[in-house]
Amino acid sequence: GWIIARGSIHNHTTFSDGCFSPEDLVQEARNEGISVLAITDHREGRTCLGKNAKVCVNVGGVENKKTGYEKYLNHLQKLASESKNPIILPGLEVAPYIWNERDYPWLLIKGESWHFVVYNISDPKVFENMPVSKSIPIKKQNDPGVEPFNNFVNYIRDNGGLIFQASAMD
Numbered sequence: 001g002w003i004i005a006r007g008s009i010h011n012h013t014t015f016s017d018g019c020f021s022p023e024d025l026v027q028e029a030r031n032e033g034i035s036v037l038a039i040t041d042h043r044e045g046r047t048c049l050g051k052n053a054k055v056c057v058n059v060g061g062v063e064n065k066k067t068g069y070e071k072y073l074n075h076l077q078k079l080a081s082e083s084k085n086p087i088i089l090p091g092l093e094v095a096p097y098i099w100n101e102r103d104y105p106w107l108l109i110k111g112e113s114w115h116f117v118v119y120n121i122s123d124p125k126v127f128e129n130m131p132v133s134k135s136i137p138i139k140k141q142n143d144p145g146v147e148p149f150n151n152f153v154n155y156i157r158d159n160g161g162l163i164f165q166a167s168a169m170d
Contacts, residue, residue, distance in 0.1 A: 008036070009089070022039055116163050
């Protein structure tokens with residue numbers, strides 16, 4: 001009863017830092033014989049130093065004023081409903097917690113490589129309310145251990161999502 005299908009489960013589009021629009025990525029997948037295609041653009045749209053900081057960097061993710069979760073999910077869900085081949089899995093890549101281990105101005109940013117991919121969330125409010133860092137603290141912090149990551153994983157699970165580690169954790 002098993003079917004072996006060629007798939008690609010972690011892909012970015014022009015909604016974040018990818019080279020292809022979602023439509024062009026789907027066509028590329030067809031050209032390559034991909035049967036299952038997950039689109040998992042970055043969450044982080046803008047990162048700021050401190051909660052009320054005037055120093056912010058646009059990092060090109062979905063969480064920004066131009067795109068937002070609702071527009072992103074609607075676009076991918078429409079694309080998925082129109083495509084039988086490949087099967088499209090809408091998703092998101094998230095770095096849930098980022099902290100600073102040195103005092104300003106000598107920042108030492110940690111946690112940015114702890115990424116997860118999330119699937120099976122169709123409600124934009126679930127993404128909007130994720131327990132994630134919205135800024136990088138200026139004040140020195142200690143390594144938080146696994147608690148903020150466990151909180152994130154449990155939140156996604158409790159909201160019906162599937163979650164997988166996307167990048168190696170150091």
